[in-house]
Amino acid sequence: MAEKNGCTTVEEGGFQVVKVQGEVDLSWSQKLRKSILDALGKSQKVAVDLSQVTYIDSSGIAALVEGFQSARGKGQHFSLVSVSQPVIAVLELARLDRVFPIFESLDLAAQS
Amino acid sequence: MSSAATARANQGIGSDEVAVLADFSQAFATTLDVTQTVRQAVEQIAAHMNAEAAALFLIDGPKGELVCRACFGPVDVTGLRVPQGRGIVGRSIKQNKVQLVQNVETDADHAGDVGGFVTRSILCAPLTTGEGAIGALQVLNKRGGELFNSHDRDILRLLAVPTTLALSNARLAEDLMEQERIRREFQLARQMQKDLLPRREKDCPVVGINMPAREISGDFYDHFQLADGRIAFCVGDVSGKGMDAALLMVRASSLLRWAGKEGTPPDLWLKRVNDEICTTVTGGRFVCVLAGYYDPVSGMLEWSNGGLPPLLLRHPGGQYRQVIADGPPLGIVPGIAYPSNRAFLGNGSAYIYSDGATDVRGEKGEPIGIEGFQSLIDGLVDLSPRARLRGLVSQLRHMKLADDTTLMLVEDLSTQAHYLGGISIHCDAECLRLVRKTVDKQLRELAVPVEVRQRLVLAIDEATANVIRHAYKGDPGGRMSLDIWRRGEALEFVLRDWAEAINKEAIKPRDLSHCRPGGLGVNLIDMVMDSWGFEQPESGNGNVLRMIKHLEFRPESNLN
Numbered sequence: 001m002a003e004k005n006g007c008t009t010v011e012e013g014g015f016q017v018v019k020v021q022g023e024v025d026l027s028w029s030q031k032l033r034k035s036i037l038d039a040l041g042k043s044q045k046v047a048v049d050l051s052q053v054t055y056i057d058s059s060g061i062a063a064l065v066e067g068f069q070s071a072r073g074k075g076q077h078f079s080l081v082s083v084s085q086p087v088i089a090v091l092e093l094a095r096l097d098r099v100f101p102i103f104e105s106l107d108l109a110a111q112s
Numbered sequence: 113m114s115s116a117a118t119a120r121a122n123q124g125i126g127s128d129e130v131a132v133l134a135d136f137s138q139a140f141a142t143t144l145d146v147t148q149t150v151r152q153a154v155e156q157i158a159a160h161m162n163a164e165a166a167a168l169f170l171i172d173g174p175k176g177e178l179v180c181r182a183c184f185g186p187v188d189v190t191g192l193r194v195p196q197g198r199g200i201v202g203r204s205i206k207q208n209k210v211q212l213v214q215n216v217e218t219d220a221d222h223a224g225d226v227g228g229f230v231t232r233s234i235l236c237a238p239l240t241t242g243e244g245a246i247g248a249l250q251v252l253n254k255r256g257g258e259l260f261n262s263h264d265r266d267i268l269r270l271l272a273v274p275t276t277l278a279l280s281n282a283r284l285a286e287d288l289m290e291q292e293r294i295r296r297e298f299q300l301a302r303q304m305q306k307d308l309l310p311r312r313e314k315d316c317p318v319v320g321i322n323m324p325a326r327e328i329s330g331d332f333y334d335h336f337q338l339a340d341g342r343i344a345f346c347v348g349d350v351s352g353k354g355m356d357a358a359l360l361m362v363r364a365s366s367l368l369r370w371a372g373k374e375g376t377p378p379d380l381w382l383k384r385v386n387d388e389i390c391t392t393v394t395g396g397r398f399v400c401v402l403a404g405y406y407d408p409v410s411g412m413l414e415w416s417n418g419g420l421p422p423l424l425l426r427h428p429g430g431q432y433r434q435v436i437a438d439g440p441p442l443g444i445v446p447g448i449a450y451p452s453n454r455a456f457l458g459n460g461s462a463y464i465y466s467d468g469a470t471d472v473r474g475e476k477g478e479p480i481g482i483e484g485f486q487s488l489i490d491g492l493v494d495l496s497p498r499a500r501l502r503g504l505v506s507q508l509r510h511m512k513l514a515d516d517t518t519l520m521l522v523e524d525l526s527t528q529a530h531y532l533g534g535i536s537i538h539c540d541a542e543c544l545r546l547v548r549k550t551v552d553k554q555l556r557e558l559a560v561p562v563e564v565r566q567r568l569v570l571a572i573d574e575a576t577a578n579v580i581r582h583a584y585k586g587d588p589g590g591r592m593s594l595d596i597w598r599r600g601e602a603l604e605f606v607l608r609d610w611a612e613a614i615n616k617e618a619i620k621p622r623d624l625s626h627c628r629p630g631g632l633g634v635n636l637i638d639m640v641m642d643s644w645g646f647e648q649p650e651s652g653n654g655n656v657l658r659m660i661k662h663l664e665f666r667p668e669s670n671l672n
Contacts, residue, residue: 023548026577027541055548057573058636062629069629089566093639094632095624 007035013110016043017081021052024060033063040067044076047109051082056090068100079109129267132160136271140278147181149278154249155184157271161264163251165229169194169201170239170247170279178202178247185252187227199223204236205245210269211236214259235260237268239276246283249275301328301358308365310335312498317408317524318345321501323468323509323517330357331466331518332365336373338405344372346403347420347520349466351441357397364389364399364442378404378416379452382442386418390446398443402464406457406522410602410660412643413457413522416450418442421470424463424482425455430493432486433648454645456658458599461497461523463489468517472508480511497523529604532558532596539580539590547576547594551605554596558603560663568603568661571640574633575607575657583611583655602642603661610654616646 005022016039024032039046048064050056064080071078079101083091091097103109135156139149150168158166165185169178176196180189197206203221204211213234216222225231229252236250249272254260305328310320320333330350337343346368350361364385371384381403389399402423404415415423419441422434439450455462465485474480480488492503501519508517535550537543551572555565572594584590592609621638622631637644637659644659 023545025541025544025548025573026580027544055569057544057570057577058630058632059577061632065627065629069627086566089563090570090636093567093570093636096627099627 007032009035009039011043013106014043015045015047015077015106015110016040017047017049017106019049019052023055024053024063025055025057026059029057029059029063032060033066036063036067037070040071040074040076040078046071046076047079047081047103047106049081049106050084050087053084053087056087058094061090061094061096064100065096077109079103079112081106081109128160129270132156133270133274137274140274140281150275151182151184153271153275154182157249157268158184158251160271161235161251161260161267162255162258163235163260164253164255166249166251168239168247168249168275171196171205171245178205181247185229187229189226192226194223200234201236201248201250204238204248204250208238208240208245210238210265212260212262212265233260235264235268237265237272239272239279241276241280246276246279298328298355301355304362305329305332305358308332308334308362315526316343317497317526318343318406318520318522319497319501320345320347320518320520321505323505325468325516326353328355328358329516329518330361331468331516332361333518333520334365334369335520336369338373338375340375341409342375342405342407344375344403344405345464345520345522346372346401347464347466347518349400349420349468349516349518351396351398351400353516356395360393360397360399363392364401368401368403372403375405377452378414379450382416382418382439382450383448386442386448386450387446389443393443398441400441400466402438404453406462406524407643408524408526409600409662410604410643411457411524411599412454412645412660413462414452414454416452418450421465421467421482423453424465424486425457426461426463426486426489427650428459429650430490431650434482454643456604456645456647456660457522457524458529459525461521464520464522466516466518468515469504469508469519471515472511472517474511497521526600529597529599532598532603534593534595536591536593537576539584539587539592541577541580544573544576544580548573550594551596558598558663564661564663567640568605571637571659572605572607574636575605575659578633579607579609579611579655579657583609583614587611601662601664603663605659605661607657607659608649608654610652613653614646614655616655619646 005028007018007020009016009018018035018039020032068078081103082105083102136153154166154168167180167183167189170181172179178194178201180192183189194202200211200213200221213219216231216234232253234250234252236248238245239247239249318335322329322331322333330353333347335343335345348364350357367385367388372381382401400419402415402417402420406413417438422436425433435453470481470485471479474484488504488507492500495503501521504519532554535547537546548569551569555568579592590611595606597604619634621635624635641659642662647656647658649656
């Protein structure tokens with residue numbers, strides 16, 4: 001649990017990739033939300049890399065859901081990539097694991 | 113009057129009459145069939161008095177009508193009804209005097225003839241007991257054209273005596289038999305009711321007791337264990353008393369057991385039984401019922417109340433809380449929904465009772481009410497649950513119990529809570545990490561598997577975040593505390609805040625089929641925890657959320 005919390009957005013293979021790190025909770029989930037919506041404002045293809053996320057709560061999940069719904073409304077590509085086990089566990093619990101497009105890597109997301 | 117008749121009239125009672133009297137008395141004394149004996153007696157009277165016909169009338173019904181119960185003669189008038197006071201027979205009863213009418217044509221009260229029989233003369237004697245007349249014995253038309261005389265009058269009066277005695281005894285015997293029959297039926301009903309009550313089980317945290325105000329009771333109680341370990345319980349009070357209330361009680365208790373066996377949530381349990389009872393109950397009857405479950409592992413109590421007095425929670429420190437939320441009694445309105453209540457029992461006690469317990473009169477003649485009932489409990493807290501109920505019964509009886517009374521007590525001292533740890537934080541989302549760290553540390557020490565640990569950490573985080581966002585609305589001055597307890601095989605997480613009391617009814621899981629951001633936290637808590645619920649703080653304002661999770665602890669982590 002020592003990882004620093006935060007997110008950075010990079011361009012990679014035609015995607016805006018939001019790379020998330022640490023424990024996502026109420027203290028900074030609004031920042032994640034803003035980063036995702038900003039990325040959707042810049043590109044038709046957005047991926048959220050969750051490989052370095054050790055914890056996520058419902059406020060973090062809400063940021064992902066909002067991004068997904070916004071992208072779907074505008075016909076944009078939105079996917080979750082390299083999702084860590086703790087995140088998958090919460091998505092399953094919230095029955096959202098079949099709602100989001102989830103890929104093991106950005107390459108696989110790009111091929112879809 | 114002929115010279116022979118005059119001679120007989122002057123004779124007094126002769127040996128023939130004594131013989132007839134003896135025969136009568138003997139026959140009446142030995143018979144088991146009074147109706148048959150009376151018929152034979154009427155025939156013998158007619159023969160002995162040389163009369164063409166004879167009849168026995170008895171008073172029947174509240175209007176005092178006379179009904180012919182036995183007769184002898186050419187026309188059968190058995191069953192003939194004569195209004196009260198009508199006819200010579202009516203006059204005989206009214207005046208309580210033998211009527212000797214030698215020529216009925218000159219008697220204005222003569223009611224007329226029946227079936228072609230021509231009445232010339234009537235001799236009629238009342239049958240009188242210490243409580244008044246019960247009927248009359250009459251003979252008609254002396255054979256051979258003779259007239260009834262004063263001797264005949266005395267004879268008939270004499271014969272009326274054993275007849276009255278026999279009839280009176282028969283009625284008494286019938287009354288006794290009827291009373292005995294009713295007594296036996298009530299005994300049977302009482303036994304059936306007793307059989308419906310649950311058997312005593314050693315160490316069962318639910319105990320009950322029922323005191324009928326009469327032979328049988330309109331109250332009932334039941335408890336039984338479900339396959340998942342919870343104990344279902346119910347207490348009922350049928351409106352009214354007596355046999356019909358008892359029959360409804362039998363039906364209601366059977367339905368409750370039937371509908372509660374599946375562990376249906378208490379609100380649906382009551383709804384189901386209410387709908388069933390509504391289809392059959394008539395005449396304004398209804399049933400007050402409180403039904404619910406106690407989970408011995410988590411210590412949680414959940415119940416719904418349809419018209420019974422409020423469930424009374426007694427904290428170990430002696431404070432009481434009445435839980436008033438309830439619905440109407442069962443059997444009145446079909447299809448209605450009942451509210452559901454939850455409370456953590458812990459080492460406290462829950463008292464469930466019919467209104468007989470609070471309606472009992474105190475020293476000043478006023479109902480003792482719930483406060484009076486609480487005082488009775490306070491005086492008996494040192495006793496074991498069953499002894500305490502018996503003590504309450506004894507005191508209520510002493511105060512002149514007016515109604516059926518049923519008491520139930522849920523109390524579980526079998527599992528003591530062990531404090532594991534906790535944390536006190538400011539209302540700051542930055543503190544959530546500390547909360548997660550505290551919970552994770554405790555769960556690691558208990559060797560809780562990683563998947564379960566992650567989920568529990570998530571649920572506690574969600575609950576804490578909800579307090580920050582919704583109870584304190586982000587107010588940085590707010591404080592809250594989390595305490596972790598282990599009780600047997602269950603972990604309890606108690607989250608306490610001092611914000612304004614929240615609307616607990618509004619906090620429910622949402623429908624997850626709608627994909628939308630937000631509102632997920634309660635769902636996550638609900639899915640992770642085995643049970644959760646809000647409690648009234650023991651002191652001060654604020655909110656208490658208790659979340660319970662059953663675990664299979666590894667032996668090395670056993671704290672007991």
